[in-house]
Amino acid sequence: MGEVFNLEHVYKNYKNDGKEFSALEDVSLSIKEGEVFGIIGMSGAGKSTLVRTLNRLEEVSGGSVSFFGQDLAGLKPGELRLIRRQMAMIFQNFNLLSQRTVLSNVMQPLRIAGTPRPERKAKALEMLEIVGLEDKKNEYPARLSGGQRQRVAIARALASDPKVLLCDEATSALDPKMTGEILDLLGEINRSRKLTIVIITHEMSVVERICDRVAIIDKGKLAEIGEVEEIFRNPRSEPARKLVFPGNPFDPSDRDSRLIRLVFDGLAANRPFIAELVEKTGRKVNILSANTKSVGGIGYGQMVVELPPQKEEQELIIQFFKDGGLSVQEVKRS
Amino acid sequence: MSEYIIETIKTGIIETLQMTFFASVLAYAAGLPIGILLYATAKGRILSNRGVNLVTGFIVNVARSLPFLILLVLLIPFTRLVTGSSIGTKASIVPLTVGAIPIVARMVESSLSEVSPGIIEAAASMGASPLYMIVHFILPEATPSLLLGAAINISTVLGYSAMAGVIGGGGLGAIALQYGYYRYQKEVLWTTVTILVIMVMVIQEGGNLIAKKTRK
Numbered sequence: 001m002g003e004v005f006n007l008e009h010v011y012k013n014y015k016n017d018g019k020e021f022s023a024l025e026d027v028s029l030s031i032k033e034g035e036v037f038g039i040i041g042m043s044g045a046g047k048s049t050l051v052r053t054l055n056r057l058e059e060v061s062g063g064s065v066s067f068f069g070q071d072l073a074g075l076k077p078g079e080l081r082l083i084r085r086q087m088a089m090i091f092q093n094f095n096l097l098s099q100r101t102v103l104s105n106v107m108q109p110l111r112i113a114g115t116p117r118p119e120r121k122a123k124a125l126e127m128l129e130i131v132g133l134e135d136k137k138n139e140y141p142a143r144l145s146g147g148q149r150q151r152v153a154i155a156r157a158l159a160s161d162p163k164v165l166l167c168d169e170a171t172s173a174l175d176p177k178m179t180g181e182i183l184d185l186l187g188e189i190n191r192s193r194k195l196t197i198v199i200i201t202h203e204m205s206v207v208e209r210i211c212d213r214v215a216i217i218d219k220g221k222l223a224e225i226g227e228v229e230e231i232f233r234n235p236r237s238e239p240a241r242k243l244v245f246p247g248n249p250f251d252p253s254d255r256d257s258r259l260i261r262l263v264f265d266g267l268a269a270n271r272p273f274i275a276e277l278v279e280k281t282g283r284k285v286n287i288l289s290a291n292t293k294s295v296g297g298i299g300y301g302q303m304v305v306e307l308p309p310q311k312e313e314q315e316l317i318i319q320f321f322k323d324g325g326l327s328v329q330e331v332k333r334s
Numbered sequence: 335m336s337e338y339i340i341e342t343i344k345t346g347i348i349e350t351l352q353m354t355f356f357a358s359v360l361a362y363a364a365g366l367p368i369g370i371l372l373y374a375t376a377k378g379r380i381l382s383n384r385g386v387n388l389v390t391g392f393i394v395n396v397a398r399s400l401p402f403l404i405l406l407v408l409l410i411p412f413t414r415l416v417t418g419s420s421i422g423t424k425a426s427i428v429p430l431t432v433g434a435i436p437i438v439a440r441m442v443e444s445s446l447s448e449v450s451p452g453i454i455e456a457a458a459s460m461g462a463s464p465l466y467m468i469v470h471f472i473l474p475e476a477t478p479s480l481l482l483g484a485a486i487n488i489s490t491v492l493g494y495s496a497m498a499g500v501i502g503g504g505g506l507g508a509i510a511l512q513y514g515y516y517r518y519q520k521e522v523l524w525t526t527v528t529i530l531v532i533m534v535m536v537i538q539e540g541g542n543l544i545a546k547k548t549r550k
């Protein structure tokens with residue numbers, strides 16, 4: 001499949017009171033046609049800056065961004081506007097025109113593209129039907145709930161038949177139920193219209209729910225990129241680990257003891273490893289946290305355990321888990 | 335009060351309304367585009383242009399800082415050139431307009447600045463041109479605020495129109511000055527002042543109401 005976006009060594013520097021600040025540093029990645037691509041990172045990591053380079057709302061300071069092979073930097077203003085009509089964007093704050101009706105909002109991109117009025121209206125109504133809001137067409141955005149406003153924004157985004165949909169924290173202002181509904185709608189649109197979707201978020205649950213691949217951005221740098229399942233199974237970078245396995249709910253009994261993380265997928269999840277450990281080796285571990293999640297239909301579990309202080313004991317226990325096919329990682333203490 | 339004075343006051347009301355109306359329309363015809371220019375060319379905005387912004391801003395500031403009475407006198411030759419006379423209702427419209435333009439421009443600029451940057455970003459991401467953004471995104475979003483500003487500006491013009499009476503303009507201001515100051519007829523003075531106050535209140539409250547109605 002083709003590449004929608006290709007970023008090569010993208011840098012972005014901001015000047016803050018004369019001081020250079022590097023918001024993006026050497027980011028290279030590509031986004032494939034038809035996929036749901038996640039970009040995740042902590043607040044201030046540079047996610048919004050990164051997504052804004054995709055439609056050149058932000059000019060890069062170095063490197064290049066291309067859209068279907070065309071370098072965006074070389075475009076004249078008029079050409080850029082034409083390219084932007086092939087991309088659509090939705091935002092955390094919806095950014096709907098408050099003084100215009102829902103229908104008028106959805107018609108905007110078509111109006112910009114010069115579509116004749118009757119066609120515009122028919123198309124806008126069709127889009128409102130997709131998001132399930134035809135009955136709200138004459139309402140003003142202020143009278144809608146957050147979830148409904150985001151649906152209007154999605155209808156507006158789809159109206160011009162874009163090739164890609166960019167979502168900057170599109171669900172961050174919504175409650176969990178509405179977030180789920182909006183994500184399901186986006187997933188549905190991705191499948192039915194084969195629309196490439198780029199999703200910016202700071203929440204791992206969003207990535208888990210609908211992304212095929214994910215890029216982890218940390219302090220302006222690309223920390224890790226790959227299939228979502230793969231990153232959940234085996235996060236290699238520290239930022240990825242922090243996102244996949246957030247803090248431990250229990251404190252270890254000993255400040256300096258050794259902690260390890262056990263990760264198992266759906267296959268291994270049925271075996272009672274801890275019980276087997278006690279039974280076969282007579283050694284015990286202290287469970288600090290455990291949770292499971294479902295990624296792409298496969299159940300994943302992870303557990304953080306505290307090992308006994310003796311070095312030999314530790315090695316024996318680790319070997320036991322490794323032999324059982326679990327992935328074992330050291331947990332750094334902060 | 336005599337019949338004659340009552341007739342005079344009636345004429346004065348009509349003249350005041352005429353001056354206020356035409357001066358306001360003309361001031362918006364010029365002030366709205368200037369306000370848009372000030373807004374759009376400011377730093378970080380859609381047509382950011384430091385030079386244009388500085389020059390326009392400077393002219394507007396100078397014009398706005400002149401006391402209206404001084405402007406009235408300064409503009410006498412220009413008024414005569416435009417209307418053929420420097421006294422009367424028609425002549426007053428010229429300095430009123432000139433005085434109101436910078437006020438309108440700044441008010442428009444401030445209303446437009448209130449529009450959320452997100453709206454402009456959304457428009458840009460849709461591939462809208464700067465002109466399209468102004469006409470179809472920024473102005474509609476700013477409409478309630480522009481209307482509130484208009485109510486204030488029109489009230490200001492009405493107040494200024496009374497001042498124009500000092501140098502031979504028509505309207506209620508001239509009547510108040512003539513009868514109330516030179517002839518010391520207190521009841522005429524108070525009548526005209528009351529009418530002016532009521533007119534300002536009607537404009538202000540009417541404007542507020544309309545602005546409230548339009549805000550969705």
Ligand SMILES: Nc1ncnc2c1ncn2[C@@H]1O[C@H](COP(=O)(O)OP(=O)(O)O)[C@@H](O)[C@H]1O
Nearest residue numbers: 014015016023042043044045046047048049050
């Ligand atoms: N226009 C700007 N000028 C200066 N600094 C900026 C600007 N936009 C973003 N930044 C800085 O760049 C960093 C990344 O911002 P952003 O991309 O918005 O982060 P995120 O979306 O991941 O929370 C932040 O530290 C932010 O303060």
Ligand SMILES: [Mg+2]
Nearest residue numbers: 047048049169
């Ligand atoms: Mg952001």
